[in-house]
Amino acid sequence: MRVAQLDFADPEFPVSIVEKPSPDLPGPQWARIRVTGGGICGSDLHLFKPTTGQTPMLMSYVAMPMELGHEISGIVLEAGPGFPIDSGERVAVDPVMGCVARGIEPLCPQCAIGAAASCHNLASREVTPGFMIGYTNGLGSGWADEVVVHESMLHLVPDAVADEAVVLHEPLSVVIHGVLRRPPRDGDRVLIVGAGIIGLCAVAAIKSLFPACHVTVVAKHDHQQDAARSLGADEVVAPASDGSHISELAKIAETHVVGTGMLAGGFQYVIEAVGAPGAISECLRSVGGGGTIIFLGAAGVTEVDLTPLWFKEVTVAGSFCHASDPHGAEGLVHSVDLALDVLASGALPHDLVITHEFPLGQLREAVETALGRGETGALKVVLRPQDMV
Numbered sequence: 001m002r003v004a005q006l007d008f009a010d011p012e013f014p015v016s017i018v019e020k021p022s023p024d025l026p027g028p029q030w031a032r033i034r035v036t037g038g039g040i041c042g043s044d045l046h047l048f049k050p051t052t053g054q055t056p057m058l059m060s061y062v063a064m065p066m067e068l069g070h071e072i073s074g075i076v077l078e079a080g081p082g083f084p085i086d087s088g089e090r091v092a093v094d095p096v097m098g099c100v101a102r103g104i105e106p107l108c109p110q111c112a113i114g115a116a117a118s119c120h121n122l123a124s125r126e127v128t129p130g131f132m133i134g135y136t137n138g139l140g141s142g143w144a145d146e147v148v149v150h151e152s153m154l155h156l157v158p159d160a161v162a163d164e165a166v167v168l169h170e171p172l173s174v175v176i177h178g179v180l181r182r183p184p185r186d187g188d189r190v191l192i193v194g195a196g197i198i199g200l201c202a203v204a205a206i207k208s209l210f211p212a213c214h215v216t217v218v219a220k221h222d223h224q225q226d227a228a229r230s231l232g233a234d235e236v237v238a239p240a241s242d243g244s245h246i247s248e249l250a251k252i253a254e255t256h257v258v259g260t261g262m263l264a265g266g267f268q269y270v271i272e273a274v275g276a277p278g279a280i281s282e283c284l285r286s287v288g289g290g291g292t293i294i295f296l297g298a299a300g301v302t303e304v305d306l307t308p309l310w311f312k313e314v315t316v317a318g319s320f321c322h323a324s325d326p327h328g329a330e331g332l333v334h335s336v337d338l339a340l341d342v343l344a345s346g347a348l349p350h351d352l353v354i355t356h357e358f359p360l361g362q363l364r365e366a367v368e369t370a371l372g373r374g375e376t377g378a379l380k381v382v383l384r385p386q387d388m389v
């Protein structure tokens with residue numbers, strides 16, 4: 001099979017597409033998946049052009065060479081005895097490899113409560129080095145023809161979700177888990193900073209799961225602004241390079257700007273969907289007193305003025321990947337299953353947000369299209385390894 005791996009073999013482009021034997025199933029509870037969609041995530045793009053600062057603390061959590069692609073949709077090809085999902089079924093993959101997938105017992109405290117993304121054993125190198133599919137080696141990945149996955153990582157896809165849309169479960173689930181870590185209240189004014197795919201998924205998630213919230217989006221590019229409006233954002237604000245759009249945000253939040261550009265009151269609930277210092281600062285200066293910021297952008301080493309954090313008594317909730325979280329009367333719900341429900345409802349139309357699709361062999365063009373989103377109009381770029389495009 002073909003797999004895209006980060007190996008720096010080509011001085012022009014750090015990723016090579018290499019032929020490897022199909023990986024063996026590591027155990028009876030594993031299945032081989034034929035990949036039908038491999039999304040290109042903002043975090044993948046940092047490997048090609050870093051914009052959010054380095055994250056040296058995570059060096060022990062990745063394999064090298066690294067098989068890339070953690071946004072994965074597929075079809076079960078083959079499974080071990082006793083595997084609960086039939087061959088031919090469509091599946092969404094939760095790429096995180098916690099204690100259950102690695103066969104570690106007893107489960108760590110986080111896995112014991114269904115929060116494998118914050119598993120204590122992500123750097124254990126059991127089964128594979130790397131904390132999740134897309135940063136591992138030897139299992140295949142989303143930018144490959146095949147991937148092998150433990151049953152605990154698979155979610156069945158409802159019939160109402162179109163084949164092309166399934167791969168969107170991953171960024172949407174990232175947002176849903178983040179939001180459910182500390183949900184907004186009815187009537188909250190929500191500010192989403194950033195309108196790449198994570199920001200747009202946040203619009204769809206808030207509008208679907210918390211429809212009584214008012215949603216404002218800060219969106220840089222025209223095509224992002226249009227998409228945010230199509231998904232139901234109540235207000236869309238274009239950021240000015242001198243920060244002067246803060247007065248527009250003040251008007252929406254029915255407050256005023258103090259001094260050098262902090263809102264006196266502000267938005268009760270803010271979602272950081274970029275990971276760059278400018279966006280983090282935007283969240284901090286716009287959040288209201290006693291408000292909440294959900295950190296979804298993958299910020300690394302960076303410099304921001306944290307004054308509003310303590311001065312406004314802000315609560316910051318970090319979030320990573322996927323988990324089971326309490327959701328209303330339903331009790332504990334896994335974020336991937338909720339994401340699939342949101343996709344089934346049509347709240348995040350795939351033909352709106354999947355703007356480009358490429359065969360695996362055109363990986364370089366796909367990455368350049370995603371990186372050049374200001375010119376290409378890219379929102380989500382998806383690789384289709386089975387040459388569906």
Ligand SMILES: [Zn+2]
Nearest residue numbers: 041042043070
């Ligand atoms: Zn991602």
Ligand SMILES: [Zn+2]
Nearest residue numbers: 099108111119
């Ligand atoms: Zn664990």
